[in-house]
Amino acid sequence: MPRVVLLGPPGSGKGTQSEWVAHSLGVPHLSTGDLLRAAVREGTKLGLEADRFMREGRLVPDELVLAILGDRLSMPDCRDGFLLDGFPRNEVQAEALDRIAPIERVLSFEIPESALLERLTGRRSCPKCGTVYNIHTRPPRVADHCDNDGATLVHRSDDHEGAARTRLEVYRRETAPLLAFYAGRHVLFPIDATGAPDEVAARIRRVIG
Numbered sequence: 101m102p103r104v105v106l107l108g109p110p111g112s113g114k115g116t117q118s119e120w121v122a123h124s125l126g127v128p129h130l131s132t133g134d135l136l137r138a139a140v141r142e143g144t145k146l147g148l149e150a151d152r153f154m155r156e157g158r159l160v161p162d163e164l165v166l167a168i169l170g171d172r173l174s175m176p177d178c179r180d181g182f183l184l185d186g187f188p189r190n191e192v193q194a195e196a197l198d199r200i201a202p203i204e205r206v207l208s209f210e211i212p213e214s215a216l217l218e219r220l221t222g223r224r225s226c227p228k229c230g231t232v233y234n235i236h237t238r239p240p241r242v243a244d245h246c247d248n249d250g251a252t253l254v255h256r257s258d259d260h261e262g263a264a265r266t267r268l269e270v271y272r273r274e275t276a277p278l279l280a281f282y283a284g285r286h287v288l289f290p291i292d293a294t295g296a297p298d299e300v301a302a303r304i305r306r307v308i309g
């Protein structure tokens with residue numbers, strides 16, 4: 101039963117790789133960032149509480165994230181496995197996950213921090229179809245418009261430089277210690293996340309088979 105986590109700093113490419121990885125493992129892709137952004141858009145109580153933490157680049161409190169993820173994991177499509185992207189992000193979350201469903205593989209995206217700020221501040225996405233662009237490495241054909249449907253691209257509120265720097269610092273302080281946590285459980289698989297998306301995908305393929 102594939103229960104896999106993609107772990108890596110903001111901008112390391114987890115979202116870019118997650119759809120095909122989930123598809124090839126035959127499991128749903130669960131991104132806590134996406135679940136939280138959907139709650140913010142829908143204006144739920146949880147979304148309203150999470151919004152200010154996300155805008156500032158801070159972690160949303162554990163009880164809110166565990167509530168939203170717990171609901172999702174209890175759905176029938178997660179019975180035979182799942183791919184987690186952006187969860188866990190600290191030791192409290194990792195231990196909670198251990199109690200719900202122990203993880204069999206953690207793919208750790210490794211990339212120098214110097215490459216990440218440009219990826220984050222350059223990211224744009226289509227609000228209609230979800231396609232993700234980057235003004236430096238994957239620009240749309242027409243500036244600020246989606247190649248697929250022409251919609252005006254959006255810049256995530258936490259991708260501005262101030263919030264992006266905070267997210268990198270939060271990763272270093274709260275999430276990076278999980279590398280030792282999972283190495284100790286012998287489930288950590290480092291992935292070199294530098295280079296083009298296809299090169300990264302080929303490295304992942306070698307690990308997941």
Ligand code: AP5
Nearest residue numbers: 110111112113114115116132133154160186219223234297
């Ligand atoms: P979340 O949405 O999870 O964001 P993140 O982890 O910070 O990750 P990103 O989506 O920024 O980066 P990514 O690694 O997916 O990179 P991507 O593939 O998009 O979380 C957002 C917020 O929600 C958090 O700050 C927190 O507030 C809250 N939150 C979420 N989960 C939480 C939790 N568990 N607990 C508490 N709070 C939580 O790529 C980035 C850019 O780079 C794109 O433009 C892409 O085109 C480009 N790119 C990708 N790969 C390459 C490549 N190989 N070469 C060149 N460019 C590339």
